[in-house]
Amino acid sequence: MQKLVNTHGIIGVADLTTELGVTEMTIRRDLKELEEEGLIQRIHGGAKLPKNLSKKELSHSEKQEINTSEKIYIAKQIASLIESDDTIFLGPGTTIEMVYDYLQVTPMRVVTNSIHVFNKFNQSNMYDLILIGGSYRERTGAFVGSIANQALSKLRVRKAFIGVNGINHNNLFTSNEEEGTTQSIIMDNAQETYIVADYSKIAKEDFFGFYDLDKTTAIITDENLTTVQKQVLEQYTRVIN
Incomplete structure (x- = not known):
């Protein structure tokens, strides 16, 4: 246990x-x-965990095996928010990768700094697909660093979908400061920003706090969220679950 x-x-x-x-x-x-x-x-x-802190950053393959049904539920919610002609940013994350399987709209421009998201969408020619390059983090499949940051600082998107490793009150957390910095840039340049987190990320912290929850449009989570947890989150943003 x-x-x-x-x-x-x-x-x-x-x-x-x-x-x-x-x-x-x-x-x-x-x-x-x-x-x-x-x-x-x-x-x-x-x-x-007693110290409200992750012990290690899980690899991409390890994350794929966790809370699969919740991730599918959330991916469907994300897909329902995307409309034809949207320009969207999809950040790294095993939940966000699943969005491709449930999308029913075209045309659309997809911007990502995740090699795994890129590989999913590259299966089809129905989308205008842009991969942001930079320093590659093999553990998560994300491109980060100064090159990625410079590219993203010049872009404007309608909707950004951002995964996190933890949410504690008004603070969003990730395991790596470079990934957090890169994501915060596109969040500032999005008309709407959605945080993607299954129930296991709630009331949890990680190494790097990179953004305030009350600056986002909503958090997209699953049905396992408790009433108390939802009430806490709704002090800062809208909750979709």
């Missing part, structure tokens, strides 16, 4: 019962014991 909390950062009781094949009563009892040992922190409906 502790390993699952360490891997996800935050996880619900329902997910733990499914993963471990035991009763909810057993899960809650074990969570209580782990909290008493200082290994986890119990929250409403689940548990999270």
